[in-house]
Amino acid sequence: MRNFAIIDLFAGPGGLGEGFSRAGRDTETPMGIHLSVEMDEHAVQTLRLRSFLRSFDAFPPEYYEALNTGKPLPAWSEIYPTNWQLAQSEVRQRVLGADGVFEEIAVELDRVREANHGDTILIGGPPCQAYSLVGRSRNKGKEGYIAEKDDRHYLYREYVRILDRLKPAAFVMENVKGMLSSKVDGGGIFSRVLDDLEDAGEIGYHLLPLATVPPADGQRADGRDFLIRAENHGVPQARHRVIVLGIRKDIPVPDITTPLLGEPAKFVNVAEVIDDLWRLRSGLSRQDDTSAWHREVKQQAQAIANCADVEIGVREVARRVARDEVLPLDRRSRMKRNSDRLPEHLRNWFRDGSLLAALQHETRGHIPGDLGRYLFSAAYAEVQERSPKLSEFPSFLQPLHRNRASGDFADRFRTQVAIRPSTTVTSHISKDGHYFIHPDPAQCRSLTVREAARLQTFPDNYYFCGPRTKQYHQVGNAVPPYFAYQIAKAVRRLTG
Numbered sequence: 001m002r003n004f005a006i007i008d009l010f011a012g013p014g015g016l017g018e019g020f021s022r023a024g025r026d027t028e029t030p031m032g033i034h035l036s037v038e039m040d041e042h043a044v045q046t047l048r049l050r051s052f053l054r055s056f057d058a059f060p061p062e063y064y065e066a067l068n069t070g071k072p073l074p075a076w077s078e079i080y081p082t083n084w085q086l087a088q089s090e091v092r093q094r095v096l097g098a099d100g101v102f103e104e105i106a107v108e109l110d111r112v113r114e115a116n117h118g119d120t121i122l123i124g125g126p127p128c129q130a131y132s133l134v135g136r137s138r139n140k141g142k143e144g145y146i147a148e149k150d151d152r153h154y155l156y157r158e159y160v161r162i163l164d165r166l167k168p169a170a171f172v173m174e175n176v177k178g179m180l181s182s183k184v185d186g187g188g189i190f191s192r193v194l195d196d197l198e199d200a201g202e203i204g205y206h207l208l209p210l211a212t213v214p215p216a217d218g219q220r221a222d223g224r225d226f227l228i229r230a231e232n233h234g235v236p237q238a239r240h241r242v243i244v245l246g247i248r249k250d251i252p253v254p255d256i257t258t259p260l261l262g263e264p265a266k267f268v269n270v271a272e273v274i275d276d277l278w279r280l281r282s283g284l285s286r287q288d289d290t291s292a293w294h295r296e297v298k299q300q301a302q303a304i305a306n307c308a309d310v311e312i313g314v315r316e317v318a319r320r321v322a323r324d325e326v327l328p329l330d331r332r333s334r335m336k337r338n339s340d341r342l343p344e345h346l347r348n349w350f351r352d353g354s355l356l357a358a359l360q361h362e363t364r365g366h367i368p369g370d371l372g373r374y375l376f377s378a379a380y381a382e383v384q385e386r387s388p389k390l391s392e393f394p395s396f397l398q399p400l401h402r403n404r405a406s407g408d409f410a411d412r413f414r415t416q417v418a419i420r421p422s423t424t425v426t427s428h429i430s431k432d433g434h435y436f437i438h439p440d441p442a443q444c445r446s447l448t449v450r451e452a453a454r455l456q457t458f459p460d461n462y463y464f465c466g467p468r469t470k471q472y473h474q475v476g477n478a479v480p481p482y483f484a485y486q487i488a489k490a491v492r493r494l495t496g
Contacts, residue, residue: 002496004031005116007109007166009096009124009159011036013046013464013474015456016123016174019484021054029492031121034112036091037105042466043474044093049463052076052087059354059461067463068356070334097158109166121491122166125174125479126155160196163246167201169495171246172487174479179242180223190223190242197246205246206253210260210490231421232264234345235480236273237455239424243487247494260490270439271418272341273350273454274447277358278333282374282445283365290329293371297444298322300372304379307394317379321442328443332362336460349482350454352461359463360471361450364433371444373397373413378441381415387437388413415439416447422455430472449475457482 006024008017017033024031033054036047053059060080066073076084094101113120156173163171173193182189198207198220208214209225211232230239245260247253284293301322305315321327334357342350366374376397380388389410390398399412416422418439429436433446447455449464449471457480464471 002030002119003116004119004121004169004492004495005034005112006031006121006123007112007162007168008033008036009122009162010126010155011038011043011047011091011124012040012477012479013043014050015458015478015481016125016172016484017047018050018458018462018481019479019486020121020123020488022481022485023488023492026489029489031488031492033090034120035105035108037094037096037124038091039093039095040474041093042464042470043477044091045465046463046474047091048087049073049076049465051090052080052083055083055086064354064356067359067461068334070357073463096162097155102158102161105162106165109162113166113168118167118169119495120166120168121495122159122163122168122171123174124159124172126159156193157196160200163197163200164202167203167248169248169251170491171197171205171244172491173197173244173246175242177227177240177242180227188223194220194223194244197244200246201248204249206249208245208247208253208256208260208494210243210245210487212259214256216255228261230480230483231267233261233483233486234265234268234343235421235457235483236268236270236346237422237425237480238420239480239483241479245487245491245494251495253494260494261486267421268343268346269419270416270422270455272343273346274438274451275341276337277361277448277451277454278330278335278337279328279440279443280330280333280361280363280445280448281328281443282363282371283331284371285365285367288331288365294327296368297327297371297375297442300368300375300444303372303396304376304394307396309394310376311380311383313383314376314379317382317441318375321375321379324442333358334361346457346482349457349485350460352459355461358450359460360453360468361448362468363445363448364468366433366445369397369399370434373399374415374437374444374446375441377413377415377437378439378444381417381439382441385417385419387411387415387417411435413437416455425452425455425476427473427476429476430469452476456480 006020021033023029038044062074179190198205207220209221211228212225214221226242226244228243281293301318304310304318305322336358390412414435415437416439429452436447438445438447452475456475456478464474
């Protein structure tokens, strides 16, 4: 049986790699990560830890002991030096596109291609800041900004350069939806990307969409056919991404009459995937303690309940919070609760019977005014089944921003509605959490790292290294692993 080696570029904390690795442990589709390349030091630490853990048939008991007791992770290089050295070798902290990096990586690409007789798969997504709608808006505001001189527009060429060298049986390239409309030198960047991918590796590649049926005449699919909505495929998040699958042209591709990822599935909502995590209170950014937090929340709730400008249903939710004597007490939890609300396909995906604790499930501190805004926003979302616009907040909860009436910050405070998939989890969640408010009004807080990781479908035993801000950043930058798992299964069905 053919066993494929995977090269993961611009790997982030390993979302794509985790999905491909999980698929690769199935006996029908064997494959494993051979090399991951990433520039961020904390993401590299996360990748190395996960690579180390994957080197065992079952994760070592010392890992669970640390996670379940809250102790620091042990010095793996001392306990399991061989396994740790393999992880160090597999994960490289490098800046793709920098001087000398391609030449270094090329040696490894040649070795893995020859050792595996061409049975390799290339995965990864070049950085997206130059293509994203937010990034493009920000760039327009920069004095003297010239898109053609922004090297980030052309980082995909480093991916193509490695594709030329490795000549894998298949590749998967992921990027933001904004790549479809991004323009440089007066033309669309995405058509150039597709041209370069199609012609790569001497033989060239068939470019296939995953969520639609490719044209029967063998022509290349339309650009928008490469856009995939993750919420249609069992991910509890409205994450829309461009994903291009390439199959080397010497590998016969069967007639494809149904989408490679299958037909759209039932949506999974926010509540289904985070309700079994322990209820937590937010913190106060100054002089935090439980009683002070309770007083502040009840004052904010009473003010909302007494405000005639607030819709009556929202006022009733606020009254419920104001008189509640069992508001959450703790800012962090290592405990887990069992819930039958998790959809079956994610229940086994998330859970690990040896893990007794909820990892990285602790809250931020917020200023008192934000407690009221979070409470109102979550109460409004509970009643109206949508998050309120800033203009719909009562006047006493309006932030003191000079440009708040401009309309540019209409979604400044956004609750993740319990009965729907979440909005896209992005790296912005590392900033302040205003766009990622928990749907329970009584908790008055933004999502924890673990809740964000659940929305991104990271397994519960996936540990993110670095300080909390960096953990959030890693989660937001990742491809959802369960989504990647489905892509990986489709890739292997085509590569034989």
